Amino acid sequence: MxxxxxxxxxxxxxxxxxxxxxxxxxxxxxxxxxxxxxxxxxxxxxxxxxxxxxxxxxxxxxxxxxxxxxxxxxxxxxxxxxxxxxxxxxxxxxxxxxxxxxxxxxxxxxxxxxxxxxxNLQALPGAGKCDGPVTYHDSCCGLRELGVQRQPRALLARAGVEVKEMTDSRQCCGFGGTFAVKYGDISTAIVDEKCANIRASGASAVVLGDLGCMLNIEGRLRRNGDDKTRVLHVAQVLAGDI
CATH class of the missing domain: 3.40.50 (Rossmann fold)
Incomplete structure (x- = not known):
């Protein structure tokens, strides 16, 4: 193939x-x-x-x-x-x-x-390598335009990764490409709510499948003083590159 x-x-x-x-x-x-x-x-x-x-x-x-x-x-x-x-x-x-x-x-x-x-990949390189539970953020375009929601969770489960669902995992992180530039105050309010939900989940990392969201969430966590919560692309977790 x-x-x-x-x-x-x-x-x-x-x-x-x-x-x-x-x-x-x-x-x-x-x-x-x-x-x-x-x-x-x-x-x-x-x-x-x-x-x-x-x-x-x-x-x-x-x-x-x-x-x-x-x-x-x-x-x-x-x-x-x-x-x-x-x-x-x-x-x-x-x-x-x-x-x-x-x-x-x-x-x-x-x-x-x-x-x-x-x-239907069964043998994932990252199986058994994730230490501690993660939470998952559903990026807007992947979820609403491509129907991506159960697929990453199924793969994470196959890799032995515990997912602790956050409140409103399907809610936007506030990035939206140029939206974050044009409407900075609104974007900040949205990502602050997302960060609060991530922390409330009790997971040590948030995993997602879109780098725009990843950079937005990680940037806000760090600016708010959270230097412990890891922000990882799902590929990194499934490949064991964490």
Whole structure:
């Protein structure tokens, strides 16, 4: 099985170690993993800000780079949601590109959905390596655009990780891309509530599948003086890179 890995901008620029954890998991699943070195952005910032021209150019680039793979795996609910949900809108006025995307879309998966639904991976590299319970934050795009909720929890359970559910795990963390910049006060109030729920869960770490949320939550925890609660991408936990 030949898998194209879309690393995402934030992983590449901010937390490349997550990309290596993803690679470890996919190789453990027996996949031949290819990371196209020309990949850049999925176009979500442009699309969300109304710059359809820039978003369309990046969408075409993505399709050209990844349509030749058996599957495409993305360790981010927001980028995965943009590709699977919004590219159809960007190509709505072009039958040829719409058809190419329609053929590609069913092969595009968020990481945990791929490992659980397509591969049904049983032997996880991180099994038995997590010390203490964690809580899980459901990122908005992964949950609402891709239906990712039970998949990461099932994989964590398979790896022997205890999940202590926080109050309102499905509630937004306040990041929302440019929302956090445009509406800073509202975003801060939202993430403060999320941080309070994380602490109240009693878990020593919060795990999630979207780096934007990860950076937002970790940044707020640290600014509020919490330097103990760990903020981990689900790939790191499942791969044992913690």
């Amino acid at each position: 030949r898998v194209g890995l879309f690393v995402t901008c934030l992983v590449d620029a901010m937390r490349p170690e997550i990309g290596f954890s993803v690679l470890k998991l996919l190789e453990a699943a027996g996949c031949e993993v290819v990371v196209p070195d020309t990949q850049t952005c999925c176009g979500q910032p442009g699309y969300s800000s109304g710059d359809r021209k820039a978003a369309r150019a990046l969408a075409e680039k993505f399709v050209r780079e990844f349509e030749g793979f058996d599957y495409v795996v993305i360790p981010s609910g927001s980028c995965g949601g943009n590709v699977k949900t919004h590219y159809a809108d960007l190509f709505a006025d072009d039958a040829a590109w719409a058809e190419r995307m329609a053929r590609l879309a069913p092969r595009v998966y968020e990481l945990t959905d791929f490992l659980h639904t397509v591969i």
